[in-house]
Amino acid sequence: MAVILAMAGSAIGLGNIWRFPYMLGEYGGFAFVLIYIVATLLVSLPVFVAEVVIGRRSRCNARDAFVRLAPGHSGFWRITGLLPVLIPTIIASYYSVIGGWSLEYLVKAFQGVFSSLSPEQSAGIFSGFISSTWTPIVMHLLFFALCAVVVALGVKSGIELFSKFTMPVLFVLVVFIAIYSICLPGAWGGVEYIFKPDLSRMTPRTFAYAMGQSFYSLSLGMGAIITYGSYVHKNENILASSTGTAISDLTFALLAALAIMPAVFAAGIEPGAGPGLIFQSIPFIFSKMSIDMPWISGVVAVMFFLTVVVAAMTSCISLIEVVTAYLVERYHISRGKAVAAVSLVCGSAGILCSLSFGPLAGFTIGGKSIFDLFDWVASNILLLLMSLITVVFVGFVMKKDDVRDEFTNSGSLSLNRKVFPAVYFLIKWVAPVAIAVIFLTNFIL
Ligand code: TRP
Numbered sequence: 001m002a003v004i005l006a007m008a009g010s011a012i013g014l015g016n017i018w019r020f021p022y023m024l025g026e027y028g029g030f031a032f033v034l035i036y037i038v039a040t041l042l043v044s045l046p047v048f049v050a051e052v053v054i055g056r057r058s059r060c061n062a063r064d065a066f067v068r069l070a071p072g073h074s075g076f077w078r079i080t081g082l083l084p085v086l087i088p089t090i091i092a093s094y095y096s097v098i099g100g101w102s103l104e105y106l107v108k109a110f111q112g113v114f115s116s117l118s119p120e121q122s123a124g125i126f127s128g129f130i131s132s133t134w135t136p137i138v139m140h141l142l143f144f145a146l147c148a149v150v151v152a153l154g155v156k157s158g159i160e161l162f163s164k165f166t167m168p169v170l171f172v173l174v175v176f177i178a179i180y181s182i183c184l185p186g187a188w189g190g191v192e193y194i195f196k197p198d199l200s201r202m203t204p205r206t207f208a209y210a211m212g213q214s215f216y217s218l219s220l221g222m223g224a225i226i227t228y229g230s231y232v233h234k235n236e237n238i239l240a241s242s243t244g245t246a247i248s249d250l251t252f253a254l255l256a257a258l259a260i261m262p263a264v265f266a267a268g269i270e271p272g273a274g275p276g277l278i279f280q281s282i283p284f285i286f287s288k289m290s291i292d293m294p295w296i297s298g299v300v301a302v303m304f305f306l307t308v309v310v311a312a313m314t315s316c317i318s319l320i321e322v323v324t325a326y327l328v329e330r331y332h333i334s335r336g337k338a339v340a341a342v343s344l345v346c347g348s349a350g351i352l353c354s355l356s357f358g359p360l361a362g363f364t365i366g367g368k369s370i371f372d373l374f375d376w377v378a379s380n381i382l383l384l385l386m387s388l389i390t391v392v393f394v395g396f397v398m399k400k401d402d403v404r405d406e407f408t409n410s411g412s413l414s415l416n417r418k419v420f421p422a423v424y425f426l427i428k429w430v431a432p433v434a435i436a437v438i439f440l441t442n443f444i445l
Helices: 002-011 013-024 030-058 061-069 073-078 083-111 119-131 133-154 156-183 188-195 203-216 223-227 238-265 277-292 294-331 336-353 369-395 402-406 416-442
Strands: none
Touching: 002 156, 002 223, 002 238, 002 294, 013 030, 013 083, 013 238, 013 277, 013 294, 030 061, 030 188, 030 223, 030 238, 030 369, 030 402, 030 416, 061 073, 061 083, 061 223, 061 294, 061 369, 073 369, 083 119, 083 133, 083 156, 083 294, 083 336, 083 369, 119 133, 119 277, 133 294, 133 336, 156 188, 156 203, 156 223, 156 238, 156 277, 156 294, 188 223, 188 238, 203 369, 223 294, 238 277, 238 369, 238 402, 238 416, 277 294, 294 336, 336 369, 402 416
């Protein structure tokens, strides 16, 4: 049970609250949501199962798991095993920039800044903040340092215990904010934007980005779930825990969208505004609330950003942990040194990402800012690549009997026995074909 919570803790984070709403705003509204849900159930869930199977079968870290399960081909698997080191390094760099923004907004909430603001003023606070040079960098480094200290001290269990309380609180707050947001004048357009069928906005890009988002949100394709899978107890039901995590992650994402999009419409913000979307719209919600419900709006704002920061930390910690564990095992250095090395690399790369919203905004590669490039390479290219390798590994390299044995707890779970052929088919044929096609879409279109 604790492992399921840990998996949910890694999965639920800024990907749901910050990334999902702006992605759906940028890439097609309802069409994006539809593909996202289908991709999560038909592709990501099987990939999730595949990662847990690899982890629990091998009982070791992400890099060595492949080598251990495929002794004959260790050379190839040793190389691919480097992806689980490279990907989290890239993601942690820019993830902590957004973590820093959340921290800054927490400070602002404490100061009571979010009251009686017009939509223009909320947007102005955001653009003033990210285009400045120093504050976002300091906040990024502070956020990263907080996560790094937790990883270095190895107090993961502490933070997981902590997140057991914050996750339900965050859930209640998001539901509350969603209801309030839907009731704002002019908000209905946002609900329609999410749920009203408008397939004309569906483009090949919608597929690529929705699938990337689905993997990102479930922490797939970089060994995090393989690592957690190795801690899953032999008696635990893989089907139930994977489905539980996927459904709760999906629910969180949809609720966050329902909290943000109606407010975006009520405030007249452009839904395709990009990464700043939630930071522009949330202050507007709290400002309205400060008029309608002055006695609670301040507390809700502080609690909201506090829980967002904790959710972001549990995810970022899982990213830093994967790289740290690898450095410690591979080079036999102390945990502290490993964390220092990761911090140096991610901290510096994150500074560049942060500057790409301000002084370096004009610097683009292939039309993408540094921040967008990091995000795109990691989520649309590398996560898909590693997920493809993972499903091919389980479908073609591992023995079918071993996979069945692991999935059904040696045949003792009858429902798992019944659905195994379907799940295996999804892992072996549907997932690889879907991922390969969508992977190519990134380059062709
Ligand atoms: N899933 C997390 C989120 O939604 C982010 C994350 C943590 C992640 N670990 C990951 C993304 C591994 C990709 C791979 O915020």
